[in-house]
Amino acid sequence: MNGVQLGVVVFFFVVVSIGGFFAARWKRPQSLHSLEEWGLGGRRFGTVVTWFLLGGDLYTAYTFVAVPAAMFALGSVSGFFAVPYTIVVYPLIFVFMPRLWSVSHRKGYVTPADFVRGRYDSRLLALAVAVTGIVATMPYIALQLVGIQAVLDTIGFGGTGSAFAKDLPLIIAFVVLAAYTYSSGLRAPALIAFVKDMLIYLVIIVAVVYVAWKIGFGNIFDAAQKKFTTPNPKTHKVPGSFIPPNQQYWAYTTLALGSAMALFMYPHSVTGVLAARSRRVVRRNAAILPAYSLMLGFLALLGFAAIYSHTSVIGQDGKPNAQLAAPHWFAQVFPSWFAGVALAAIGIGALVPAAIMSIAASNLFTRNIYRDLLRPNATPREEARVSKIVSLVVKFGALAFVLFLDRQNALNFQLLGGVWIMQTFLAIVAGLYTRWFHRWALLLGWAAAIVYGTVAAYRTHSPTVTHFASSLAPFPFTDTKVYIAVSAIVINIVVSVVLTALFRIVRVPAGIDDTVADDFYSESAAEQVAPQDAPSLAGERTG
Numbered sequence: 334m335n336g337v338q339l340g341v342v343v344f345f346f347v348v349v350s351i352g353g354f355f356a357a358r359w360k361r362p363q364s365l366h367s368l369e370e371w372g373l374g375g376r377r378f379g380t381v382v383t384w385f386l387l388g389g390d391l392y393t394a395y396t397f398v399a400v401p402a403a404m405f406a407l408g409s410v411s412g413f414f415a416v417p418y419t420i421v422v423y424p425l426i427f428v429f430m431p432r433l434w435s436v437s438h439r440k441g442y443v444t445p446a447d448f449v450r451g452r453y454d455s456r457l458l459a460l461a462v463a464v465t466g467i468v469a470t471m472p473y474i475a476l477q478l479v480g481i482q483a484v485l486d487t488i489g490f491g492g493t494g495s496a497f498a499k500d501l502p503l504i505i506a507f508v509v510l511a512a513y514t515y516s517s518g519l520r521a522p523a524l525i526a527f528v529k530d531m532l533i534y535l536v537i538i539v540a541v542v543y544v545a546w547k548i549g550f551g552n553i554f555d556a557a558q559k560k561f562t563t564p565n566p567k568t569h570k571v572p573g574s575f576i577p578p579n580q581q582y583w584a585y586t587t588l589a590l591g592s593a594m595a596l597f598m599y600p601h602s603v604t605g606v607l608a609a610r611s612r613r614v615v616r617r618n619a620a621i622l623p624a625y626s627l628m629l630g631f632l633a634l635l636g637f638a639a640i641y642s643h644t645s646v647i648g649q650d651g652k653p654n655a656q657l658a659a660p661h662w663f664a665q666v667f668p669s670w671f672a673g674v675a676l677a678a679i680g681i682g683a684l685v686p687a688a689i690m691s692i693a694a695s696n697l698f699t700r701n702i703y704r705d706l707l708r709p710n711a712t713p714r715e716e717a718r719v720s721k722i723v724s725l726v727v728k729f730g731a732l733a734f735v736l737f738l739d740r741q742n743a744l745n746f747q748l749l750g751g752v753w754i755m756q757t758f759l760a761i762v763a764g765l766y767t768r769w770f771h772r773w774a775l776l777l778g779w780a781a782a783i784v785y786g787t788v789a790a791y792r793t794h795s796p797t798v799t800h801f802a803s804s805l806a807p808f809p810f811t812d813t814k815v816y817i818a819v820s821a822i823v824i825n826i827v828v829s830v831v832l833t834a835l836f837r838i839v840r841v842p843a844g845i846d847d848t849v850a851d852d853f854y855s856e857s858a859a860e861q862v863a864p865q866d867a868p869s870l871a872g873e874r875t876g
Contacts (some may be wrong), residue, residue, distance in 0.1 A: 334489030338664070341673025342488065342680060345532070346506065349525045349681055353513030356520040367713035368443050371518035372696045372720055374608045376438065380617045382523055386689075387605045387618055388625050389526030391419070391596065393473075394480025394683030397533070397632060398656045404636025405646070406655035408561045408573030410581050413633055414588040419626040422593040427619035430597065431612035432765045435855040436848055438607075444693075445603050445761050446701040452764040454844025455772040456705050461779055462757045463701035466600040467727075469750035470694045473599070474731035476747055477683035477690075478503060479656065482735070484676045486648050487660040500736055506684070511728050514688045515721050519608055522688040529685050532678035534628065536663075540675075541631050543666065544638050553634065556641035580814075584805050587816040595755040595818060600693035601686065611856055635659050642666060687728065695723035748804050752786035755818040756825050765853065768846050771833040778829035786821035 365371045378386060396415070403412030433448065442448045446466070450459035481503055490499055513521045544550060561575040577585045596602060609615050639646075639662040646657045663675040699720040704711045711719070760775045795802040805814045809824075836843070 335664070335669055335672075337669035338488050338673040338676055341670055342484065342677045345528070345674075345677035345681060346509075349528050349684065350509050350513065352524050352528065353510075353517060353521040356513070356517040356524040359517075359520050359524055365518060366717045368696055368699065368716050368720055369441075369713075371717045372443060372692055373604065374519040374523060376608055377610050378523060378608045378614070379610050380614050380621075383605065383609045383614050383618050384621060385526040385530050386523045386608065387602075387622060388530050389522060389682070389685035390601055390605045390689050391622075391686075392533070392625050392629065392682070393477055393686040394484075394679050394681075395473075395476040396629070397679050397682055398480045398483045398659060399476075400629065400633045401636035401639065401659035401662075402655040402657075404557075404633050405639050405644075405658040406573065406636075408557070408575055410574045410577050410585050410588075412636060414585055414592070416626060416630045416633060418589040418592040418596070419629055420623060421589060422596050423619045423623055423626075425593060426597055426606075426622075427616055429762055429765060430606050430619070431615045432853045433603070433761070434606055434609060434612050434615050436765070436852040439852045439855040440848065443607070444600065444697050444700050445598070445757070446697060449760050449764065450701070450705070451847035452768065453760070453770075453772040453775065454847065455776070458760060458772050458776045458779075459701050459705065461776060462760060463697040465753050465757055465779075465783075466598075466697050467694045469754040470600055470690050471727065471731055471734070472746035472750050473601075474687050474690045474694075474727065475734040477687040478507070478732065478735040480683045481506060481680050483654075483656050483660050484680045486654075486657060487664050487672075487676060490649065503736075504732065506680075507687075507728055507732050510684050510688060511725050514691060514724060514728075518721075519604070519689065519692055522685045522692075523608070525681065525688075526685050529678065529681040532674065533682065536675045536678050537628050537631050539667075539671070540635060540638075540663075544634070547666075548638065548641060550634070553637040553641045557637040560640050583808075584814050584816070587819040588804070591755060591816040591819040591822070592751065594758055594822070595751055598754045598757050598761065599690075600697055601690040604689060604693040604696065613856070632659075635662060638662060687731070691724040691727040691731075692720075694727045695720040698723045748801055749787060749790055751804065752790060752818040752821055753783055755822055756782040756786070758822060759825055759829060768843075769833065770829055771836040771841065771843050773841060774829045774832035774836055777832055778825040778827075781828045782821040782825035785824050786817050789817045789820065 369375060400412055400415050405412075433445070436442065437448060440447075440451055442451065444463065444466075446459040446463040449462050450456060453459075485499075485502055490502060517524075544553065558575045561571055561573045564571050574581060597606070606615055609618070636658055639658040642662060642665060644658060644662045644665055646653050646655055646661060648654045648657055660676060660679065664672045667675070699716050703719050704716060708715070756779050759770070759778065763770055789806045790804070791800050793803040793806055794800060804817055806817050806820070807813060808815045808820050
């Protein structure tokens, strides 16, 4: 065990824990006993706080571990697509999210499912969106723990000793996380995100300077090209792709586009947006958040740097694990104290998104299951109390998932989570612009896409994995492999369009729209926007 690395990691963990508990007094309102305050920080975060919050929310510990790991083990198709998708996503945020912020701010919506219910007058469709969000978020939280496990493995925890001793640091970290999230709500990860992101930027800048000065970017690309163009002597196949071959262009493209479309459908992403002070803050952040994409590009190249440095990815259990590529590389090439800083950045990078994800999932449960279906007259104080309890259940459920189930199960469910969450895109994004789609058509389109995506993912296999081996499968009636979520959303759209036309012909009631055109342009809850400033489609009503 490396005592210096452990000491540095513990120091930063103590610092962020103190910050997490202090956050309850930061921008303190009169009371935290409402979802507006506990779950959305009072909707008062400015440009800087929102930038750090969304950066901490979207660029997670698993991202910092998995992207270099994919580059190290499989090459560009599986690894580098994360960079263009985080570039594509920000124009989408700039266009879509200010409208969602405005209508949510005006109507008091806390979750995307709140908006769906109000727009389409359908509790069942809102329930589908809420359940999809909760189920997709759970394995995402679990995978943050995988990132922490990679840090602990690098320090020296693990191996053949006591399972309890190996997992104790992980348990302690999540108990403390649960405590300060319970007391401070969204303010805790917002404050901690400052520390996390500054550490990440410091670590990446130092790593880039090291690679440029000591290794040379040309050398790491040469090493990666040699690895991915040299066939395995046993299988006679190359281990991955240095540059996507022609037959993988569609796979790469749809992975990037589909992931961008899905990213801001995740509840934690929407929560970060709705906590902003104004729609201008949302747009400013869409313009400046690509700085994280630049960082992610350099981070991805650390996988190639690990190839050049012949970094060992053998874990404490004696088994190879590509997710150790980046942590082990830092431990290999840097002094122990700075490797500790890098490992602390990865570890804290798990705490911020895990906190936001648990808050977002608990908000969904409270507003769209507990209040809508069980306690319609629940008070704001009761909602906050239930959400706090559910956030604890979510976090410890994810912890149990990682401790007692095989890690592959978390990866399988995360694969499915990306496919599932994208199927809420049509109901949410189309609803920001038009009320044309029928609520029952959207629900049936969602169901068809969920079934197709689940079955298609289940049928993927590899020599080592029987089911859920890949997020790619042939597009229906073709041999071209694409991201399964993209195939599913196409099915979703086709079913929704056809059934909407049919339901309108037979005059099936479409429900009453709770929104008007002005709601989508509101800068604040009190602001009234001139009707001529908004297109008629935004507030189209159906009876």
